[in-house]
Amino acid sequence: xxxxxxxxxxIASRMLSYPSDDYRHDxxxxxxxxxxDLDSEVLRQKLNHAMMPxxxxxxxxxxxxxxxxxDLKEKTGLYLTAxxxxxxxxxxxxxxxxxxxxxxAGFVYRLDELADYIPLLYEFLAVTEDSEETALLQTRISLVxxxxxxxxxxxxxxxxxxxxxxxxxxxGIKLEELEKLEQSRENPDLDPMPYPLMxx
Numbered sequence: 001x002x003x004x005x006x007x008x009x010x011i012a013s014r015m016l017s018y019p020s021d022d023y024r025h026d027x028x029x030x031x032x033x034x035x036x037d038l039d040s041e042v043l044r045q046k047l048n049h050a051m052m053p054x055x056x057x058x059x060x061x062x063x064x065x066x067x068x069x070x071d072l073k074e075k076t077g078l079y080l081t082a083x084x085x086x087x088x089x090x091x092x093x094x095x096x097x098x099x100x101x102x103x104x105a106g107f108v109y110r111l112d113e114l115a116d117y118i119p120l121l122y123e124f125l126a127v128t129e130d131s132e133e134t135a136l137l138q139t140r141i142s143l144v145x146x147x148x149x150x151x152x153x154x155x156x157x158x159x160x161x162x163x164x165x166x167x168x169x170x171x172g173i174k175l176e177e178l179e180k181l182e183q184s185r186e187n188p189d190l191d192p193m194p195y196p197l198m199x200x
Contacts, residue, residue, distance in 0.1 A: 001130055001138070005169045007037045009126040011047060015054070015161050016070075016078065016119040019062045027055050043168065050160035057157075065157050075151040080116035083144040084181065101133055118144065142170035143181050150178070 014030050034047045054062060070078045077083070080098075081091045099115035105128050109120055121141055128134055149162040166173065 001125065001169075004038065004040070004043070006126040007033065008043075008047075008164065008169050009122040012161050012165055013119045013123040013126065015051065016122070016158065019059060019066055021059075023059055023062065027051065031055075043164075046160075046164055050164060053157050062157070069152070069156060069158060073151070076148050078118045078148075079114060080118055080121060080141065080144050082116075083147055084140065084184065101137075118148075138170075142166075142173055143177055145170050146173045146178055147181060 011030055011033055014026055017026075020026075030051060031048070034044050034051070038044050038047070057065075069076055074082070081094045085091050085094065095115050098121075102109065102115055102124055105124070107124050107128060109115075109124075113120055118141065121137065125134060125138055125141070145162060145165050149159065149166060152159040152162060
């Protein structure tokens with residue numbers, strides 16, 4: 001992965017993390033990284049444009065929009081295995097696998113975050129050396145990034161950063177790959193229960 005892609009991933013990780021009370025300070029750091037670490041003027045303008053709405057709204061509104069966008073809608077949630085596996089019981093094992101890979105790479109993260117939290121995984125890819133494991137993870141994340149982007153509304157505060165990720169980092173995703181992801185997910189069993197149930 002080239003250096004520009006790593007910088008974009010690090011910026012996206014910060015932009016897509018839950019807006020804490022230090023959010024304004026975080027925004028200043030993001031704007032500084034855009035100006036100081038990226039050589040492309042076109043890319044700097046695109047990222048500044050993506051950041052601008054988030055810098056102009058009150059923090060309370062941003063928190064509401066974040067929860068509405070990512071926490072209350074399954075199709076735009078920020079958890080990798082939820083997109084890949086739906087409600088499958090396999091998610092627990094996959095979380096353990098991800099956690100082990102991240103820890104073995106020496107990457108330190110807050111223990112109150114699940115290992116498949118996408119902003120965390122963006123940061124992990126940004127700072128970790130390339131390997132077969134990270135290449136596979138990057139492919140998985142690219143498909144889920146495309147899936148989230150697909151379901152974000154045109155007026156979403158966060159659509160622009162997902163567009164940049166797809167244009168600059170996760171390029172060349174094919175429609176059939178997204179369709180395969182959709183088909184592999186397990187949905188909750190909502191069929192009516194057979195009644196009467198007999199207990200012994």
